[in-house]
Amino acid sequence: MILFFTDFGWLGPYIGQMHTAVVGYANTIPIVDLMHDAPAQDPKAAAYLLAALAPAMPAECVCVGVVDPGVGTDRDAIVLRTGNRFFVGPDNGLFSLTARHSDAVRWYRIVWRPETLSASFHGRDLFAPIAARIAARTTPGQEARCPASASWMDGLVTEISGPAVSPEWADDIDEVIYIDSFGNCILGRRAMTVDQHASIHVPGETLGAARTFGDAPEGSAFWYANSMGMVEIAVNKGNAAERFGLKIGTPVQVH
Amino acid sequence: MILFFTDFGWLGPYIGQMHTAVVGYANTIPIVDLMHDAPAQDPKAAAYLLAALAPAMPAECVCVGVVDPGVGTDRDAIVLRTGNRFFVGPDNGLFSLTARHSDAVRWYRIVWRPETLSASFHGRDLFAPIAARIAARTTPGQEARCPASASWMDGLVTEISGPAVSPEWADDIDEVIYIDSFGNCILGRRAMTVDQHASIHVPGETLGAARTFGDAPEGSAFWYANSMGMVEIAVNKGNAAERFGLKIGTPVQVH
Amino acid sequence: MILFFTDFGWLGPYIGQMHTAVVGYANTIPIVDLMHDAPAQDPKAAAYLLAALAPAMPAECVCVGVVDPGVGTDRDAIVLRTGNRFFVGPDNGLFSLTARHSDAVRWYRIVWRPETLSASFHGRDLFAPIAARIAARTTPGQEARCPASASWMDGLVTEISGPAVSPEWADDIDEVIYIDSFGNCILGRRAMTVDQHASIHVPGETLGAARTFGDAPEGSAFWYANSMGMVEIAVNKGNAAERFGLKIGTPVQVH
Incomplete structure (x- = not known):
């Protein structure tokens, strides 16, 4: 299952384009729009909200989190893994509270790049495709799309010790x-x-x-x-x- | 197919959490958001609207109907069955017009309870999970998830003669x-x-x-x-x- | 994959009813809501927007495009095919820019009719069902639903030399x-x-x-x-x- 958590709102083609990126790669992975009115351009408030929602997510899922005022700058693109839940999005603190409240936390930097990466829409060009690939490689029955030798990480991410942006936000x-x-x-x-x-x-x-x-x-x-x-x-x-x-x-x- | 008919609106994580409850249980059952702007907190107006929409639903489907000002009180949770259409929601008259315009009507009280039932969100905790279980047990090809002996009713509902709330609303x-x-x-x-x-x-x-x-x-x-x-x-x-x-x-x- | 591009907005049962029409016919074809706030009642502006979105659609897909102020009049219902992308909707210029920017363009008139065709909602009654049938006949693994002899066209459309409405709108x-x-x-x-x-x-x-x-x-x-x-x-x-x-x-x- 891929869950979307963004501040894009429901208007415009943006949600639909992210869905297209997933379905075009792996068309039997269920998609859930968790919410698209996360606190706009506010990674801190959104981090607390996402951390509140994460415990009820399925034990195996990929969540695309996009509250990303720094899109187009040199901020990194990362993956947080907590058990078999993966969180894909910008390195701006958005996943920091979720990580703090979780066990078995691992961090990765996204190294995969699409053929063309727009300056303004990494949700469509980078995060949704990465989520589709992780979901395809980690969902039983979906691995057929994957190179025989591929672990879920191959060519997508490299493990890092932690995110570059790790704000000192309180637990509550x-x-x-x-x-x-x-x-x-x-x-x-x-x-x-x-x-x-x-x-x-x-x-x-x-x-x-x-x-x-x-x-x-x-x-x-x-x-x-x-x-x-x-x-x-x-x-x-x-x-x-x-x-x-x-x-x-x-x-x-x-x- | 599971259809959602609610007054929740599209904002917040509420629709997404109900979808998650379905997909987490049975991930190949199609979900359709029929509408989420049903008359707010108004089971009477919503009852007429749902009855207008019901005839065009597929002959086999499960509709989650949530217009539920009494959530958290002791109102019952019920299922209306008309042929092979199931309507899952609160016992507050919401399904009364649909039943009146249908043949082969049967009523059930929901007896299944989740591990934790919030006081304010039965759509996520009770109605969506029940809908997923009914759909899984009544959709050809989905029964694999079910206990070998389970009829669609086992452990979920008990048949009743009619709903507790049966308002004397006119046909039109x-x-x-x-x-x-x-x-x-x-x-x-x-x-x-x-x-x-x-x-x-x-x-x-x-x-x-x-x-x-x-x-x-x-x-x-x-x-x-x-x-x-x-x-x-x-x-x-x-x-x-x-x-x-x-x-x-x-x-x-x-x- | 079926993509919806309409000016219906997210409120009301209209999107849900179109989804139901697709899922009720072919329940494993992925549906993407590309956008539902296309320029309202404005086929010209919508034509430019759709043409901007079309190049990023999957090479094989069916797009239902409904910006249709003439619904209920005698305007035709058509299909534009560009390679293996199909666009289904009204003959009012909506697909004209997409066609102009594409290769391998073919046009068809929809001849299939549902049992009942409302005067005001061809998206539900005509376009979504046609899209479901085209997708079922052209998606590998879906053909089982189809008559053994059916090409994707049989009984659905007849080829025409071009649309009746072909406005002289500039390329840009x-x-x-x-x-x-x-x-x-x-x-x-x-x-x-x-x-x-x-x-x-x-x-x-x-x-x-x-x-x-x-x-x-x-x-x-x-x-x-x-x-x-x-x-x-x-x-x-x-x-x-x-x-x-x-x-x-x-x-x-x-x-």
Whole structure:
């Protein structure tokens, strides 16, 4: 399975062109669009979100992660391997939290290059093709496409000791990392690190915990452990981001 | 084939997580996103829309229907079977119109439970996995994944006489049930129940029928039998919802 | 592989219904949604965009192209074949630029008709089913579904000398043909036809070329050869369409 996690949005031909790159190489590997509205041009917030989503990915999969403001510069292209999960994308910290929360971590630099590599769309030209090749070589029944001697690495990557960009981001941060279309705000903090009686201070209000939306009166604000296991600020039938002026990166206080 | 019919929208990881749940279990079952902008949190309007879409579904398929304001409460999780079509979702009336317009109707309560069931995302944790298991057990060539003795029901569901929630919604309603991105308004009325010479009264205007958009002068309003077989109010190169102040649930008069 | 290129948008059941039509006929043919925000109701702009995307399609594929303001009128339904790429859609000029830039061009009129053909949704009722049948008959391993004697054409199409609608659109046009969600504006001009030192005149400003976004100072406007090989006008961290008042069809000057 190949999963896409990008900040491209659903408009334009960009998602379709990445799918084409996969299907054109290996047309029986399932593709899942995990999300295409990752925090735009914000590898830090996206790193926390991806780390929250990674534990529920299948034990064997390839995830293409593209939040890549440095495309076209000399930043490297890398692969993170955690067990039999592979993460393919730019060397800009995007995979750093996923690596930190995983066991059996290995890093690789992508050395394969396509015939033509555009300056602005490595998702289509580099990351999706690499993902297709890794998936084809590591998925039982798919190896037929591969040279007889090929390990999944041959000609694609070389192992490295670690990524060039390894930011000192904390394990958990009390900042908004994602706002959904209803205005619910996910923090970069795993719910398991917070006491159920904790309060969250946002501008003008202090929020207690609820188990789910139905447990809070209509119009009231609360925090809860969301379905990814992250702390999320919400208003029952309301818009928390608007009400409290929260944006991606806004700090809050958790006590 | 598994079809998704939800009100989740395309943003966030929610659709992708449901796909992952299916593919992770049975990776050769085709998935179709029928729509993800079903009337939000409105099982009644969504029930009419789903019933309009159901007749064109393949004779053998599993449809995951999630318009579920009661998620996290004690509402049941059910399966409607009409012939070899299965509908998986909450027991809140969402499948009631589909059942009423179908033959060979049977109902089941979902008894299977995942290792962990979140309070807020049964689409990922319960409905998609059940759909994958039903599809795997009822799709020729897929049964290999299944225990040798398993009927499609074993360990998943138990048959019941009917759903707990069975609203007394009419067969057809003269209310708006869906508004598309161009402002065209679908009513909860099957076109075959309306005379072609009927008029529809909306605030400030009376609309006659047209066969298609091209038959109405630019800027004029009309109703027509849409491609789902439902009555739809439209303005040629205009926005009917804005012009007449129509929202989901707004009543109109058909004579 | 079947690719969809439409102006339907992602909302409503329309994309899902076209997918269902394909999967219901031939459930192992991969489907890619190339894009669903092609220039709305604008076959001319869409023709330039499709021609820009076609060269990167797989050598063997079927592309359903639907930008079809004339649906429900007596316009024909056609197939363009370029090598082993097939383009299925309305006879309104949409495929004209793709044909002009291709070798080995052949044209066909669709003669197959479904049991019921709606007046408003030929994408679901005609184009997607035809695409599924062509793909099934031309994809190795899929022919089992086909009558033993069937060539890909039998009962589906008849060859014609050319489309009925063959507009005299230039090979390249200095007009905006697509605006992405960030306000970047693609012109109907292939970058290979423009000198790298050329300037583009937009209302109030003259733009020079840059290789990529990172090469332009923040807030400055420029043009560049985008990842489709087309000339694109952009503002680094800004919105070119808003800044210069550009819309689809707006002419600019390239010197």
